[in-house]
Amino acid sequence: MMRFILASLVAGVLSVPAVAADYTILAPAAPGGGWDQTARTMQEVMRAEGISDSVQVQNVPGAGGTVGLAQFVASAAGDPSQLIVGGYVMVGAILTNGSPVSLDDVTPIARLTGEYEAIVVPTSSPIQTIDELVEQLKADPGAVSWAGGSAGGTDHIAVGLLAKAAGVDPTKINYIAFSGGGEAMAAILGSQVTAGVSGLGEFLPQVQAGTMRLLAVTSQDRIEGVDAPTLVESGYDVVLQNWRMVAAAPGLSDEQKAAVLADIEKLNASQGWQEALATKGWANTYLAGAEFEEQLAKDTAATDAILREIGLVK
Structure with missing residues (x-):
């Protein structure tokens, strides 16, 4: 009888689900x-x-x-x-x-x-391609302003690497750091900056809604379902995830x-x-x-x- 009681108690304990x-x-x-x-x-x-x-x-x-x-x-x-x-x-x-x-x-x-990085401009921008953006960067690095996340983060690194790949001194870039994606998004959509850099997922809804133009992504190969060239295929040796x-x-x-x-x-x-x-x-x-x-x-x-x-x- 005692064995049965003990067995029942043990079984009962084991059957109790763990508390999440x-x-x-x-x-x-x-x-x-x-x-x-x-x-x-x-x-x-x-x-x-x-x-x-x-x-x-x-x-x-x-x-x-x-x-x-x-x-x-x-x-x-x-x-x-x-x-x-x-x-x-x-x-x-x-x-x-x-x-x-x-x-x-x-x-x-x-x-x-x-997540790979994406480079965008507002659809109101006259810049249509990544090459056009880079040409402006070569002509006057300080005149091209970039909105992205914190200084030294992935967005900043992406811009620096692109400048370097394009033959521009990366220390001359005009990078404006924002503490939140919402603030950077507002600056891009409001044409307060020339271009924006962030994770592709953050920009896709705006690209799909037609308020942003996607110029390039930092993947090695084209991303399925994303209508944009890579920086590599555009002639800039930058891959960053x-x-x-x-x-x-x-x-x-x-x-x-x-x-x-x-x-x-x-x-x-x-x-x-x-x-x-x-x-x-x-x-x-x-x-x-x-x-x-x-x-x-x-x-x-x-x-x-x-x-x-x-x-x-x-």
């Missing part, structure tokens, strides 16, 4: 940009897929994500419910701004997505880190996430755990070299 963890995701940028979109897509899918019952998103913009990163490091230590999104842009901003905190101060979990990641708080135990990683792996494997990737034009570049940490170190070193080459880091 609550999360707060910090997007270290203003609403509307790629990090904000990533965090809110994670929120939507994690709720819909039953990965978490409660997912909140908090925006802390400034200095290419380093303001939010510093706040996260200071306030989230040891808390497995706190996550932060970041990526290539943050790597560049840390180097450019001489940030006292870096990605070494958090717990990297996984690279989630990859932005990537976005999720990290957890510093000071987690191995068990806590494993639990967060398990939830992010569920997110990546879910149908809802795959559908979101397709809708937004994000490539699935998922890489997790030790492999991601190793790749992150390589990307940081490579970014430092690029920023020095185009004059953004001394």
Whole structure:
């Protein structure tokens, strides 16, 4: 009888579903940009897929994500419910701004997505092709203004590399950094700048609506369904892919880190996430755990070299 009772108790315990963890995701940028979109897509899918019952998103913009990163490091230590999104842009901003905190101060979990850069002008612009834009850049680099994300980020690097490939001193470019995608979008649509640079997914709705003209993308080969040449085929040897990641708080135990990683792996494997990737034009570049940490170190070193080459880091 006692064995039956014990067996029943054990079976009952094993049959109780695990309680889904609550999360707060910090997007270290203003609403509307790629990090904000990533965090809110994670929120939507994690709720819909039953990965978490409660997912909140908090925006802390400034200095290419380093303001939010510093706040996260200071306030989230040891808390497995706190996550932060970041990526290539943050790597560049840390180097450019001489940030006292870096990605070494958090717990990297996984690279989630990859996205190529796009160069656009408003449809009211007389510039019709990437060659016409580059000709203006060659004639007077300072007269061509570029709207993009934070200084030293992927957008800035893309413009610098394009200038270098076109034979223009990349330190002469007139790059205007915005803390959020919404602000940059308004500047482009309002013709306050000559051109805009950002992730393709951020511009596609405006291109499809006919308010922006897509001049080129930074992929190696043409992107299916996107009617624009690559910089490579246009004669400019520039290939660049932005990537976005999720990290957890510093000071987690191995068990806590494993639990967060398990939830992010569920997110990546879910149908809802795959559908979101397709809708937004994000490539699935998922890489997790030790492999991601190793790749992150390589990307940081490579970014430092690029920023020095185009004059953004001394």
